[in-house]
Amino acid sequence: xxxxKKEGVILEKTTQGFEDEGVLNPAVIxxxxxxxxxxxxxxxxxxxxxxxxxxxxxxxxxxxxEIPVIYPQFEYEKQGVEDPRIVKIDDLYYLTYTANDxxxxxxxxxxxxxxxxxxxxxxxxxxxxxxEFKHLAExxxxxxxxxxxxxxxxxxxxxxxxxxxxxxxxxxxxxRKINGKFYFLHRIKPDIQIISVxxxxxxxxxxxxxxxxxxxxxxxxxxxxxxxISYLGGGCPPIETEYGWLLIYHGVHDSVNGYVYCACAxxxxxxxxxxEIARLPYALFKPELDWELHGTVNNICFPTGAIVRGDILxxxxxxxxxxxxxxxxxxxxxLKELLFNAITNDK
Numbered sequence: 001x002x003x004x005k006k007e008g009v010i011l012e013k014t015t016q017g018f019e020d021e022g023v024l025n026p027a028v029i030x031x032x033x034x035x036x037x038x039x040x041x042x043x044x045x046x047x048x049x050x051x052x053x054x055x056x057x058x059x060x061x062x063x064x065x066e067i068p069v070i071y072p073q074f075e076y077e078k079q080g081v082e083d084p085r086i087v088k089i090d091d092l093y094y095l096t097y098t099a100n101d102x103x104x105x106x107x108x109x110x111x112x113x114x115x116x117x118x119x120x121x122x123x124x125x126x127x128x129x130x131x132e133f134k135h136l137a138e139x140x141x142x143x144x145x146x147x148x149x150x151x152x153x154x155x156x157x158x159x160x161x162x163x164x165x166x167x168x169x170x171x172x173x174x175x176r177k178i179n180g181k182f183y184f185l186h187r188i189k190p191d192i193q194i195i196s197v198x199x200x201x202x203x204x205x206x207x208x209x210x211x212x213x214x215x216x217x218x219x220x221x222x223x224x225x226x227x228x229i230s231y232l233g234g235g236c237p238p239i240e241t242e243y244g245w246l247l248i249y250h251g252v253h254d255s256v257n258g259y260v261y262c263a264c265a266x267x268x269x270x271x272x273x274x275x276e277i278a279r280l281p282y283a284l285f286k287p288e289l290d291w292e293l294h295g296t297v298n299n300i301c302f303p304t305g306a307i308v309r310g311d312i313l314x315x316x317x318x319x320x321x322x323x324x325x326x327x328x329x330x331x332x333x334x335l336k337e338l339l340f341n342a343i344t345n346d347k
Contacts, residue, residue, distance in 0.1 A: 001282075002329055002330075002333055002334060003333075004284060004328070004329045006288075006326075007059055007314070007326040010061060010324055011023050011026070011053070011323065011324035012322075012323050013041075013323075018043050019042065019049075019068075021043055021296070022295070022322040022323070023040065023042070023051065023323065023324055024042070024321050025040045025084070025302055025318035025324075026038060026039035026040070026084070027039070027086035028086070028304075029307075030307045035307060036053075037053050037054070037316065038050050038052050038069065038086060039051050039052075039053075040084065046079070049071040049080065050084055051068055051069065052064075070095070073120065074099075076101050077101060080100045081099060081108075082098040082099075083098045083170070084096065084097040085097075085171070085173070085305070087174070087237045088175065089176055092111055092113060093111060094173050095111070097109075097171075098169045101162075103159050103160070104162070104167065105167045106123050106125045106168055106169070107123065107169060107170075107186055108122060108171075109171075124200065124203045125203075125208075126166070126168060129164060130152035130164075130166050131152070133151070133188075134147075134148075136209060137215035140214075140216060144190065146231065150231065151188065166188055167188070168187065169186070170186060170192075170233040170234040171185070171186045172184060172235075172237050174273065175238070176240070178196070178270075181196040182197050182198075182199070183195070183273055185247075186234070187232075187233040189231045190231035190232065191220070191231075192219075192233060192234055193219055195211065221247075221249065221276055223251065224279070225282070227253055227260075227262050227264070228252065229254075230252045230253050232249055232252060234249050235250050236303050236306040239308060241267075243338075246265065248264070248265055250263060250301075250303060251264040251283065255299070258299060261302050262283035262286040263301050263315060263317060263327070264279075265284045266278060266279040278342045278343055279338070285301060287300060291319050291325070292319045292320055295319065296320060297320060297321040298320055300319065300321055301327075302317050302321075304316065304317065313330070313331040313334065314328050315327045
């Protein structure tokens with residue numbers, strides 16, 4: 001078993017109006033030895049924006065902004081901008097986030113050249129009702145019944161005159177192009193899906209229609225083990241290693257106390273990241289400490305950002321939807337453990 005060190009709480013809510021209810025789920029990136037954290041900040045009424053600070057030695061918050069750096073500006077995100085992830089590809093920073101309009105929650109994109117001025121590119125995930133999604137995705141046969149359970153069973157066609165869409169969240173770009181293409185993860189419960197495009201402008205209604213017709217081909221990771229058996233979703237942007245892309249994701253299982261969110265790990269093939277080559281059969285870490293077990297939403301470790309310094313992988317996560325924590329683990333030991341649990345059968 002791996003040794004994971006819980007580094008503790010690194011960020012908590014303040015009395016600032018935009019983050020007086022909680023801080024969680026940070027996007028993290030290291031540029032010129034400076035670690036930047038773009039975190040979800042919540043104010044009264046569950047309205048979300050994105051705050052920013054730097055992290056001295058990766059663990060101590062400094063230069064914390066007193067106002068949100070990204071905030072709702074459009075109808076499709078009027079309830080909040082949530083759960084950011086960030087990568088740099090060539091000379092541009094790509095920050096993906098969940099845009100919440102109070103009814104639907106969809107993947108969106110903002111870009112920047114300097115981490116200060118952000119241009120919103122709008123929604124980039126498909127906008128389909130469950131019935132529309134099902135009609136296309138079952139062209140080759142029935143879907144796993146969990147797609148109906150999580151996306152269709154309790155859904156009405158409209159609320160307040162607004163069409164109810166299949167929620168597509170946890171959009172996460174790979175930090176470089178692969179074979180000349182952008183690759184990214186997204187999540188329609190219960191699985192993680194993967195997509196590649198030459199240019200992000202290709203993400204049109206017609207594109208997604210074609211993808212849904214071949215939907216099962218794009219499922220990357222499905223729940224297998226007990227700690228992730230309910231559903232799972234992307235976590236941190238994939239980390240390139242000599243053995244493959246290291247993916248830290250979240251897995252969820254039900255318990256007598258409700259859902260429990262854990263940090264999990266898998267390995268994807270370098271040149272063909274649509275192929276999973278290894279997965280830990282147990283959670284990398286899970287809620288154990290009081291501030292992970294009790295908060296706005298109990299029993300949550302939700303990883304969203306990571307950096308590597310030497311042989312140490314630092315994983316940043318939202319704890320109980322109220323605080324931000326960090327856990328560290330030996331990268332070489334984690335890769336060794338993953339390779340020990342290599343997947344031998346072809347996907």
